Amino acid sequence: RVLKEDLLRYLEEPSHVSPPVRPQIAVEAQDKVSKLSGLQKGMCKTMTEALLFPHLTYCEDVYMDTLIELRKMIKTTLTDVKLTFMPFFIKALSLAIYDFPIVNASFINNNTEFVMKASHNVSVAMDSRAGLLVPNIKNCQNLSIYEIAVEMARLQDLGTKGKIGQSDLEGGTICLSNIGSIGGTYTAPVILPPQVLIGGLGAIRPRLEKKKGEIVERQVLGSSWSADHRLLDGATVAKFVARWKELLENPSLMLLHLK
Ligand code: CAO
Structure with a gap:
């Protein structure tokens, strides 16, 4: 009987019969209409055009252990410019x-001919204050990794100030989009017409693998590529990416091309 009374009293206490009352905050949710900015209008037009032609997407992983060590070593001696992985990715490209x-x-002449460009003008997708900008680094075939790093720094600085000019935005011939400093592993990048190939790079992440019977940790970069399938077939893309991967996994091979 004592137990029953205790139980009844317990249940009558408001905090035990109903959830605690939370103060209601009066928020009137309202839709917000905004005009597209100039940059958004440009993105809308270019990306719509891009998805009118067939994209072939291809992914490959790159072991970054050697390059990570190399960059660490060079970074300690470089004081005038920030050396990220991008200049290596671009030079290998x-x-x-x-x-x-x-x-x-x-493509040229209503898609009846195509031109293989002598200049390697590598467009770089940039998450700037104003939104997505894609300036390019001109003539990478003539630039050292150091010179590419200097160009990257110049473009990033202009991007931060919202001052990237038309000459830096025009004339790109191939594109790299490194989303890895933000996150992600794989992506399905959208080609920037009239280019025919884009690479999307994810975050370098550790992965455990079995090597000679031992479990070892490797640093792996996920790369995703979209190619214009009207011109490029999968085998060509796979061979190209294999060469790019080989150069990054064995960065000393790039020394052979120093001028
Ligand atoms: N994995 C791991 N770390 C990475 C990385 C990756 N893939 N990429 C860059 N990092 C590291 C850099 O090495 C740097 O580290 P340290 O300070 O140790 O050197 C740090 O992340 C910051 O790098 P960063 O972003 O300032 O410079 P970056 O040269 O690597 O990249 C840029 C420059 C412009 C590509 C990048 O800042 C950016 O804007 N990325 C977003 C691109 C984007 O929006 N793509 C989507 C396009 S489609 O909408």
């Missing part, structure tokens, strides 16, 4: 283009 120049091409 340019070197791989020499073996597969068709990836650095554009």
Whole structure:
């Protein structure tokens, strides 16, 4: 009987019979209409055009252990410019283009001909204050990794100030989009017409793998590529990406191309 009374009292206490009352905050949710900015209008037009032609997407992983060590070593001696992985990615891209120049091409004459561009003008997707901007680094075939780093720094600085000019935005021949400093592993990048290839790079992440019977940790970069399938077939893209990967996994090979 004592137990029953205790139980009844317990249940009568408001906090035990109903959830705690939370103060209601009066928020009137309202839709907000905004005009597209100039940059958004440009993105809307270019990306709509881009998805009118067939994209072939291809993914490959790159072991970054050697390059990570190399960059660490060089970074300690470089004081005048920030050396990220991008200049290596871009230089390896340019070197791989020499073996597969068709990836650095554009259609001309109503898509009845294509031109393989002599200049390797690598467009770089940039998450700037104003939104997505894609300036390009011109003539990467003539630039060292250091010179590419200086150009990257110049463009990033202009991007931060919202001052990237038309000459830096025009004339790109192939594109790299490194989303990895933000996150992600794989993506399905959209080609920037009239270019025919774009690479999307994810975050370098550790992965455990079995090597000679031992479990080892490797640093892996996920790369995703979209190619204009009207001009590029999967085998060409796979061979091109294999060459790019080979250069990044064995960065000393790039020394052979120093001028
Ligand atoms: N994995 C791991 N770390 C990475 C990385 C990756 N893939 N890419 C860059 N990092 C590291 C850099 O090495 C740097 O580290 P440290 O300070 O140790 O050197 C740090 O992340 C910041 O790099 P960063 O972003 O300032 O410079 P970056 O040269 O690597 O990249 C840029 C420059 C412009 C590509 C990048 O800032 C950017 O804007 N990325 C977004 C691109 C984008 O929006 N793509 C989507 C396009 S489609 O809408």
